[in-house]
Amino acid sequence: MEPYAFQKHLGLKVAFVPLLLGSYAPDQFSKWFVYGVHLGPWDLKAPDPVQFHRGWPGMGFTHSLTFGALVALIIWGVFGSRLWAVSFLIGHAAHVITDSGDTVGTMWFFPWTHHFTIGAWAYAGQTGRFTDAAAYFSGLGGMWDLVWILYGLFSWRVITRDYFDNVIYQADAFWPWLNKRLPKDALLVLYRGAFFYGCSQWLAWTIWAHLYHHYPYDLHWGGPHWVHAAHPND
Amino acid sequence: MPAALHVLRKWAPNRGELRTFGKYCFLGAIYVTLGVINGFFVVAFWFGLAFLFLTAWAIPALWRRLTR
Numbered sequence: 001m002e003p004y005a006f007q008k009h010l011g012l013k014v015a016f017v018p019l020l021l022g023s024y025a026p027d028q029f030s031k032w033f034v035y036g037v038h039l040g041p042w043d044l045k046a047p048d049p050v051q052f053h054r055g056w057p058g059m060g061f062t063h064s065l066t067f068g069a070l071v072a073l074i075i076w077g078v079f080g081s082r083l084w085a086v087s088f089l090i091g092h093a094a095h096v097i098t099d100s101g102d103t104v105g106t107m108w109f110f111p112w113t114h115h116f117t118i119g120a121w122a123y124a125g126q127t128g129r130f131t132d133a134a135a136y137f138s139g140l141g142g143m144w145d146l147v148w149i150l151y152g153l154f155s156w157r158v159i160t161r162d163y164f165d166n167v168i169y170q171a172d173a174f175w176p177w178l179n180k181r182l183p184k185d186a187l188l189v190l191y192r193g194a195f196f197y198g199c200s201q202w203l204a205w206t207i208w209a210h211l212y213h214h215y216p217y218d219l220h221w222g223g224p225h226w227v228h229a230a231h232p233n234d
Numbered sequence: 235m236p237a238a239l240h241v242l243r244k245w246a247p248n249r250g251e252l253r254t255f256g257k258y259c260f261l262g263a264i265y266v267t268l269g270v271i272n273g274f275f276v277v278a279f280w281f282g283l284a285f286l287f288l289t290a291w292a293i294p295a296l297w298r299r300l301t302r
Contacts (some may be wrong), residue, residue, distance in 0.1 A: 024279060129273070129277065130273060133273065156247065156255075160251065185291060185295075186287070186291045186292075186295075189286060189287055189290045189291040190283065190287060192258070192286070192290075193279075193282065193283040193286050193287070194279065194283075196258060196261070196262060196265075196282060196286050197279050197282030197283065197286070199262065200262045200265045200266050200269065200276065200282060201269065201276040201282065203262070203266050204265070204266045204269030204270050204273075204275075204276045205269070205273075205276065207266065207270050208269070208270045208273060212270060
């Protein structure tokens with residue numbers, strides 16, 4: 001939901017698509033291996049999920065501000081778009097800083113491997129996809145997401161057709177390019193996709209964890225304490 | 235008070251906007267139900283985007299074309 005908030009405040013100075021891609025980028029190539037997948041007879045899973053996801057050696061460098069800056073420079077150099085580079089950088093930084101809220105934190109200034117963490121909610125990626133989700137949506141992490149959802153709903157005009165036509169579409173040549181292949185109604189639906197997904201997944205996991213499986217809420221700092229919270233030096 | 239009312243009136247959605255919101259809420263209810271039944275529906279943003287693209291645009295557009 002953060003990209004909609006940034007878009008609301010920065011208007012034509014940012015482009016929505018790279019903002020969104022930046023905010024999803026750190027987990028795109030690593031999260032599946034953290035939780036593990038079954039591929040036929042093979043079980044693929046990181047031997048040390050916490051180290052792999054957030055540490056070094058591992059893919060933890062993807063959760064650093066320096067990695068975001070490097071990718072932004074590459075975008076600028078290859079595609080020649082300062083707008084896309086800056087937007088990607090902002091979206092990526094939002095993810096990196098948000099993940100500093102958990103007990104493992106992120107290496108902001110990789111290759112310096114110090115983890116910046118405030119430990120507000122438990123990191124439980126090592127427990128698997130479902131327990132991790134149950135823990136996240138039982139602690140302050142889920143509440144932090146709720147803050148963004150409520151802010152997004154309060155700022156609902158950012159997902160209207162008028163806003164899309166006058167700001168989103170105008171700010172980024174990507175949308176006119178896509179408009180040659182798809183009608184504007186379809187573009188509007190795509191633009192609203194992350195808002196829809198952000199609200200729906202929060203609601204689905206909350207219902208799944210608390211109404212269906214009865215995991216207890218624990219909004220204490222560093223909670224929920226019914227799950228083993230990983231730390232950088234574990 | 236009138237100033238606050240004015241701000242609220244400017245902020246509040248009109249009937250058409252509420253209708254659009256209702257449509258997305260309906261689709262959201264289906265997606266949330268699928269997600270609660272099987273968590274894999276809600277683990278990836280791309281699933282959500284594909285679901286919305288199909289149900290909010292592609293299928294209605296196809297239906298309109300077939301019934302025109």
